[in-house]
Amino acid sequence: MLHFSRWKTTLIWLVILAGVLFAFPNLLTQQQLAQLPDWFPKRQLTLGLDLQGGSHILLEVDREDIEKERLETTVDDMRRLLREDGIGYTGLSGNGRVAQVTIRNPEDIDAAKDALSELTQLVNAGLMSGGSIQEAVMSEPEPGRITLTMTEEGLENRVASAASQSIEVIRRRIDELGTTEPIIQRQGADRILVQVPGFDDPERLKDLLNQVAKLTFHLVDSSMSAEEAVNGRPPATAEIVYSNDDPPIPYLLERRILVSGENLVDAQAGFDQRTNEPIVTFRFDTKGAQRFGQVTQRNVGRLFAVVLDGAVITAPRINEPILGGSGQISGNFTVQSANDLAVLLRAGALPAKLTILQESSVGPSLGADSIAAGETAGLIGAILVIAFMFLAYGFLGIIANLALIFNVVLIIALLTVIGATLTLPGIAGIVLTVGMAVDSNVLIYERIREERRGGRSLIQAIDAGFSRAFNTILDANITTLIAAVILFYLGSGPVRGFAVTLAIGIVTTVFTAFTVTRWMIAEWVRRKKPKALPRAWISDMFGESRIGFMWLRKITFIFTALALIASMVLFIKPGLNYGIDFTGGSIVQVKADLGQVDVGDIRARLSELNLGNIQVQEYGGGNDQAMIRVQSQDAGANAEQSAVAKVRADLETDYTIEFVEVISPTVSGELAWAGTIAVIASLFAILIYIWFRFEWQFAIGAIVATLNDVILTIGVLVLAGIDFNLSSIAALLTIVGYSLNDTVVVYDRVRENLRRYKKMPLPDLLDLSVNQMLSRTTLTSITTLMALLALYIFGGEVIRSFTFAMIFGVVVGTYSSIFIAAPILILFKLRPENFQRDIGAEDPETGSKGSAQGIA
Incomplete structure (x- = not known):
């Protein structure tokens, strides 16, 4: 595996070069990009609104408005058609989806039906809908009374058509503002997503869109005055319309x-x-x-x-x-x-x-702070990981660090090429990838050192290390990839951005580990012809440990059971502090224009607005910011927007509005359901995968260990009083992937040892397997925690709760892979005889080929 042909070498470094070329423009300003030659890639990453400021608005076509207008049009058409044919009628009216009329002369009923049949004819529903539809159905519930009932498919077609027309109107309106690169997309049949980066007046934008x-x-x-019409009865051909003055002035207008x-x-x-x-x-x-x-x-x-x-x-x-x-x-x-x-x-x-269903507005100053915080966290995390890898593996650590740098470059390049939007959770995904990317190199290096201790020559040990680590790395990363893919398809907004960066990071990690790292080590071996592995200071500290983990299983089971019971009790009471993603409502972040924020004053001022429960607390590291949470309003579709408008009007004289997020109860219910389905679906998909790759005992053990991590993390979130929102779902799914990654690595070694030591008692075999993987488990956890701690300390308040959950998840995930996932195999009576050597597989101990059929 250490031989690379010339074309393979060329291909590897062409990929790296392409990554550098496509990632490089992100380091330049627009003026510097303009000076580059035309052939040079100039596309840059699109920054999310949380990084550059701007507004995110989800709009929904008002179906009631469509229905009302359609009913009025139908009544007008019925009046016109009957008058054109000289047919006498009475009682022409509409209600809900039904328009009705009574024909005075029974002899004119057939003629009236013929005249009105024009309104029931099939209409073209457009190329995308396929074919024609009937918008209204005629009936005669009693002699002389004809009704036209609007069909559901007709209304659906009108709503879809209105959404398409609205997109074009919205695009023209936003283009008039002179903003750059607005995103206007249709979501479903009746929703429109509008994102306007860099626009610093969200209220004006909403007024234009609404x-x-x-x-x-x-x-x-002029037949009577407006006052008389208000107090009496206006003419049938006229109606009262008010002005926008304060107080409004009535006018009697002809219809x-x-x-x-x-x-x-x-x-x-x-x-x-x-x-x-x-x-x-x-x-x-x-x-x-x-x-x-x-x-x-x-x-x-x-x-x-x-x-x-x-x-x-x-x-x-x-x-x-x-x-x-x-x-x-x-x-x-x-x-x-x-x-x-x-x-x-x-x-x-x-x-x-x-109707505005969801709004998120970020001020440009807050976006700039987020970029600075993300860059600082990423830089510090990278420095910590690079330094640790050098201390852990010496010269091989330098090779791993180079592969890590290429890995990040490829992630940035791929995100740029596919036009992905980089959000703050996306940066979190990259930082997390930095921590987890070393896992593949750690697995390879530890396997090489193990093969070397087993008596193989250096070249044989390196070759076997890469070969045998491949399946383990593949299994471990596929489980995380499954979680990322499900998170992308079932998540929304920034959560999907996190999933994209995580998924791309997994792919680039596998590529760099088995091509770039292997090529550099092969070149080192070819040029230097070393006789021994470089000194690994930290890794050597573990040696061949012989800790009796299975002896502790009864204690750890009891401890874990108590912790799980406590977490479930906390889940019931006091329960999770659900964020507005799940409950609906509004969040407004303000910054005092002068001096410190006065939480008591804000609370007193807003309590007079009659908006229900309002929570105000200091936010961020200083004393000049506050976070205001307003409960969901139950007064109609635009009630949330009205509540935020009142808060703005009351505070904007003394405070700068830094961030606004509004979610209607309709959307919050959908988000809660999608988040729940995402967790369940990911666990089920991973269960199937592990069952397929190992045995059912392994699948059950992996799911039990993962559920343990999820439940304990939820318990910690309750104790800490952290809002449970979409970011928390993203954190839980990432914990699922990380925990399973860790568990699968241990299980892979257990499976290998089951084939090698058929007569060894299962507790002893599990102890051996866990001890063999202890250095890898510890080193990977430390590097991941380093990256996450940098993100938690320096990444800003916005993602602090997310990284807090991740830090706890890494710790508990490491614990569960050792003290839950492995011992549970004893509980389910795993039998070594189920694991016979594969035909043609090399014996791990002797290097000879086996001949028995394996079950794996």
């Missing part, structure tokens, strides 16, 4: 829309030359200009109302015909509100209202 911007022009009904915003071709903010007040000027297309001119020419002297989203903006008097196809809208505008209205009108109206 307005339908439906502009209509109506004549003011008929004379001109609509669909005919606008341009809208610009400007100033009135007479009053110097901000206004919005608009211009119609030819059809709109002609219609607008006709309306103003026929109604000189009357009031002409401009209505935006059901509210009167202004209602000026028509003093003379407006024939040029342009006009202006005046009102109580500021410069920004006039600009925003012009943006909305130019972009066009949304087909339906959009």
Whole structure:
């Protein structure tokens, strides 16, 4: 295995070179990138909103709005069709999804059905939906009364169509803001994800996204005053519409829309030359200009109302015909509100209202702090791991460190090439990979040293070490990869970013361990022709340990059982402190503009807003930040946004809003379910894999040990009072992968020894196996803990709870692989005779080939 042909060597270093080329642009500024030649890769990693600031908003098409508008359209169409055919009717109305009408003359019923059948014809549902659908079904529940009922598939098609149209309108609106690289994606049939990096005014963004911007022009009904209409009964052809003033002013408007915003071709903010007040000027297309001119020419002297989203903006008097196809809208505008209205009108109206289900807004200063914290944590973690590996293995540690550097370069390069978004949990994934990446090299080195102690020559020991470590490394990393893949498919947002970096790190780790590390060692052997392995100071401390772990199993079982019972009791009462990911609600992080944050003052001010339970606590290392948590509101779809708006308005005079996260109860329920399914699915998938690779006793033992780690970690989270959120799910799944990685490594050695020592008592064999892997287990745990401790201390407050769970998980995972996973094989009466040597397999002790069929 130590021979590398020229083409293999070339291929390995071409991969490394490509990794360096694609990762290098991330070290340069945009100005430096522009100076590079055209052939040089210039793509950089996209930073997540938690690193560069910006807004993440999940919108949902309002199905009730679609249903209401569809019902109104159906009623209007029924009126039009019956009038065109001269059919007398009464009781034309709509309710819910049903529109109904009563035909006066029984002889006209068939004619009415023929006329209304136009509304029940099949319509094209689009190429993606496949075929046509029927939007309404006609029926006659009683003689003379005809009903049209909207179908579910018809409404679904309308909702999907509205989502597609909304994406284009949103894109035009955001492009008008001049932001760079916004992400606008459809999620499911009726949801739209909007991410705008670097935008520092999330309230303005929400206002732009949340307005339908439906502009209509109506004549003011002069048959009676608005006050009389409010107190009495308005005419059937008119309705009361209020302005946005405070207090709102009522207007009696004719229902008929004379001109609509669909005919606008341009809208610009400007100033009135007479009053110097901000206004919005608009211009119609030819059809709109002609219609607008006709309306103003026929109604000189009357009031002409401009209505935006059901509210009167202004209602000026028509003093003379407006024939040029342009006009202006005046009102109580500021410069920004006039600009925003012009943006909305130019972009066009949304087909339906959009509800904000989830929001996450990060200030640019907080994003910069997160980048600095992530870089510091990564650098310190890398230095600690590199220094430790050198002390552990000497010159071989230097080779492992070079492989580790190439590993990180390849991770960055692959993330850049696939266009992944690097988030703070993603950085955590890279730092964790740095800690775990040395595991493969540790396994190889320890195996080489073991083969050397067994009497093999140096070259034979190196060759056997790589060969025999391969299956162990593969099994151990596949279990972690399974957890990462399931986390990606069932997770969302930053959790998926963590899963991507972890999965890529696993792949690059296996590649660097079995190509780069092996090539460098092969070159060292070929050039230096060493007679012995380099001195390994720390690794030599373990020697050939003979600790009686199985003798302690009864004590450790009792201790573990008590700890599990305590954790489950804590889970019931006081229970997990669920974050807003699972309960819904809002989190607002503020920073005092001057001096220290006054938690008592904030709590007193917000308690007057009638928002229910509000928790306020100091946040971060200093005394100038506070975290505010507002309970989920039960007052409708936009109640969470209203609550955050009240908090902002009350605090923004004295505090800077650093971070806002809002999750509606609808989304929180989905996230809770997805997180639970992710944990269960990963455990089940890993159970199947281990069962397939080993025996059922190993699978049960691995799952029991992993459940032990998960339950104990949850118990610690309860004790520490840490919020249980999506990051906690990511931590649990990573602990699952790490614990199984550790357990599988031990199990692999147990399986090997079962084939070698068929008459050795199982407790003695397990002790031997655990002791043989003790140096590897300890060294890997130490390096991983070093990286995690750097992340916990220097990585910032945002991921501190995540890394805390991971640190405990690594410790308890190491404990369970020794004191739970191995002893449980005795409990399930594992039989050595089930493990006979594979045909053609080399005997671990003699090096000869076996001839019996193996079961493995």
